[in-house]
Amino acid sequence: MALQSAALLPCAFSIHKEGKSSKDSCFFGVPFCDHIKADSSLKIKHGSRKQSVIRAEAVAATAAPTFAPATAQGKKTLRKGTVVVTGASSGLGLATAKALAEGGKWHVIMACRDFLKAEKAAKSVGMAKENYTIMHLDLASLDSVRQFVKNFKQTGRHLDVLVCNAAVYQPTAREPSFTAEGFELSVGTNHLGHFLLSRLLLDDLVKSDYPSRRLIIVGSITGNTNTLAGNVPPKANLGDLRGLQGGLTGLNTSSMIDGGGFDGAKAYKDSKVCNMLIMQEFHRRFHEETGITFASLYPGCIATTGLFREHIPLFRLLFPPFQKFITKGFVSEEESGKRLAQVVSDPSLTKSGVYWSWNKDSASFENQLSQEASDIEKARKLWEVSEKLVGLT
Numbered sequence: 530m531a532l533q534s535a536a537l538l539p540c541a542f543s544i545h546k547e548g549k550s551s552k553d554s555c556f557f558g559v560p561f562c563d564h565i566k567a568d569s570s571l572k573i574k575h576g577s578r579k580q581s582v583i584r585a586e587a588v589a590a591t592a593a594p595t596f597a598p599a600t601a602q603g604k605k606t607l608r609k610g611t612v613v614v615t616g617a618s619s620g621l622g623l624a625t626a627k628a629l630a631e632g633g634k635w636h637v638i639m640a641c642r643d644f645l646k647a648e649k650a651a652k653s654v655g656m657a658k659e660n661y662t663i664m665h666l667d668l669a670s671l672d673s674v675r676q677f678v679k680n681f682k683q684t685g686r687h688l689d690v691l692v693c694n695a696a697v698y699q700p701t702a703r704e705p706s707f708t709a710e711g712f713e714l715s716v717g718t719n720h721l722g723h724f725l726l727s728r729l730l731l732d733d734l735v736k737s738d739y740p741s742r743r744l745i746i747v748g749s750i751t752g753n754t755n756t757l758a759g760n761v762p763p764k765a766n767l768g769d770l771r772g773l774q775g776g777l778t779g780l781n782t783s784s785m786i787d788g789g790g791f792d793g794a795k796a797y798k799d800s801k802v803c804n805m806l807i808m809q810e811f812h813r814r815f816h817e818e819t820g821i822t823f824a825s826l827y828p829g830c831i832a833t834t835g836l837f838r839e840h841i842p843l844f845r846l847l848f849p850p851f852q853k854f855i856t857k858g859f860v861s862e863e864e865s866g867k868r869l870a871q872v873v874s875d876p877s878l879t880k881s882g883v884y885w886s887w888n889k890d891s892a893s894f895e896n897q898l899s900q901e902a903s904d905i906e907k908a909r910k911l912w913e914v915s916e917k918l919v920g921l922t
């Protein structure tokens with residue numbers, strides 16, 4: 530039904546943007562016509578985990594008390610948590626920052642590449658000044674990631690939850706673009722930038738005395754080929770990671786993880802598979818020793834966000850009604866923000882290694898990942914290759 534309706538939509542045209550023609554793909558990027566075709570001190574490897582256990586315990590022994598007497602009756606109040614949200618200047622990240630700030634229990638560090646945009650965004654949604662701090666972070670530069678971590682540590686704040694949310698999506702790009710270090714931009718930003726950030730901040734999560742410390746990496750249905758959405762071409766596929774091993778430079782090697790020709794939509798979906806694999810690898814390596822909750826999620830199809838800014842105008846016009854009325858996968862920015870805020874702070878969502886989704890009544894459930902997105906061997910290899918690329922080994 531959804532596929533049939535989609536096939537009614539306009540097809541086969543191209544637009545010109547900054548002198549480049551966008552992909553001659555059809556309306557939904559799908560060629561319907563043809564087919565529906567850390568420098569962290571927590572350096573722990575599998576099997577040698579003693580070091581982290583000792584560290585974690587030592588920290589717990591010296592950490593400030595989490596609970597402080599608050600009332601005359603001696604009731605205890607939880608201190609305000611500190612959560613870092615990357616890409617909090619728009620869409621899901623902004624809605625999450627708003628939801629968390631509003632509850633009064635969180636101080637949100639908005640980790641953004643555009644300070645002014647972030648400030649305006651925070652004001653536009655009515656966030657009170659005392660509930661947030663904007664700090665510069667450009668995930669497309671590993672130097673910037675390192676600088677952000679340094680700056681954050683200098684604030685002296687606890688880190689209780691880290692949310693890796695920022696992403697770029699370049700469905701119409703004919704040629705790859707690159708991060709400061711020369712990695713293909715989508716994978717470089719969405720996966721490698723966040724991987725380094727998470728590794729460098731893991732220590733801080735370990736040190737936090739907050740009752741539930743969490744590392745959340747936003748995933749997506751479109752990276753999961755066990756779903757209809759994940760079967761819309763181009764499908765995610767990391768192959769044997771030969772392109773990633775080559776550095777994704779697009780020079781003598783491919784800019785794509787699987788070693789194939791550049792495809793911006795596929796690069797994004799591949800990056801989401803990386804996000805979901807890395808979350809699970811974090812869980813396997815660190816959950817037991819540190820007690821940190823590692824989680825990923827698909828927040829629903831937030832068809833109105835800036836993620837689609839590079840898509841053709843007709844896509845941006847028709848995508849929201851398509852998702853609202855045909856797939857029924859649409860979710861508002863506000864609702865998606867509440868969902869991610871739930872994964873940040875709901876005391877019932879402490880299970881680690883989970884990929885959360887929500888049903889039609891907006892109730893959360895543990896979802897199944899695709900075979901590739903839950904491939905243990907691939908996750909291990911991805912971790913090791915990524916460590917080399919970001920300079921952790």
Ligand code: NDP
Nearest residue numbers: 616618619620621667668669694695696830831834835836
């Ligand atoms: P938006 O484009 O609205 O938000 C993306 C955010 O990432 C923006 O704040 C953007 O900053 C930031 N960002 C991009 N590049 C960088 C960078 N180099 N350094 C720092 N920040 C950067 O998209 P969404 O809110 O839709 O996306 C948020 C997350 O949700 C992504 O992980 C996406 O994969 C995921 N998601 C989205 C779905 C959807 O339907 N929209 C569905 C499933 C998952 P700036 O404002 O400066 O551009």
Ligand code: PMR
Nearest residue numbers: 531532535557558559749751757758761797829830856858
């Ligand atoms: Mg999809 C249940 C069906 C469903 C859902 C939940 C999504 C979510 N999509 C579905 C179906 C379809 N989509 C179908 C049948 C088609 C073919 C017409 C289709 C097409 C399509 C395109 C071209 N869809 C897209 C695109 C995009 O460019 C978006 C994308 O892949 O961004 C990476 C997208 C999305 N569809 C979704 C979701 C959540 C997205 C975008 C966001 C993301 O994964 O981050």
